[in-house]
Amino acid sequence: MFKKFNPQEDIVSQVPIKSSVQRAIRTQVLEQFSSIEPFIDNVLPKKEKWILIKCHGHLNLISINYGPPVLFNLRTGPYFPSLRLLHAYPFLLPRLQVDKGAIKHILKGADIMCPGLTSAGARIDEALPSNRMVGIFAEGKEHALAIGITKLSTEEIRNVNKGVAVENIHYLNDGLWKLELEGTTSLSSC
Structure with a gap:
């Protein structure tokens, strides 16, 4: 989704959000x-300036005080946490772990394939349905490297073991990760 995101071309407007x-x-x-x-006041503080x-x-980003976006959604769909938010609160999304061989492909924007989640080094800790938002972690790494949506249930991923398992929505060093707004400060609220 953010592979070719270019702020100068893709951002239409930035407006304060009413209370x-x-x-x-x-x-x-x-x-x-x-x-x-328990952390909602740190993530979305009431007294700060929220920017849409x-x-x-139809992509919407939510920023606090013109900092890096903390949430995003399409149209009126569900909110996705940004990777920066997921790094601060890794328990937000169910966790899928890929093997080391998948890392370089995911960081180029590739979808997560079934074999990357079923091989040695990969882990699926809980049963998940298809069309579920997940954090993609990697073998030997502490932080998430992507956020995606499951295309198959975890049972189907194990049984089929072919094709796309998770659609890659947002990954490290994509356009959203690199986005800096006017007056950007660090993500200190997280």
Whole structure:
């Protein structure tokens, strides 16, 4: 999704978010990621300036004080955490682990293939349905290297062991990871 993301071309507008919309976003995020509740004031602080960054293709980014985006979504779909947010709160998403051989491909934007999740070094710790948001971690690495959506259930991934298992949505060093806005500060709120 962010492989060819170019802020100069893709960002249409940046507007402050009204407090009523902020409350709706917080509610939706808490419904999606109930484990974030103790930390919600750090992730989405009420007293800070929230910025809605509208992009081509109905992509919306949420930034706090013009910092790196913490959330994104398409149209009115579910919110995805940015990798920076997932690094700060790795328990937000179910975890799938790929083997070391898959790392270089994923960091180029490739989807995650079934053999990368079923070989030695890979791990699937919980049963997940298809169309589920997941964090992609790698063997021997502490932080997530991608966020994706499962195309098959974990049972199908193990049994079929062919084809695309997870669609790569956001990965390290893609356009969203590199995005810097005017007045950008570090992601200190996380």
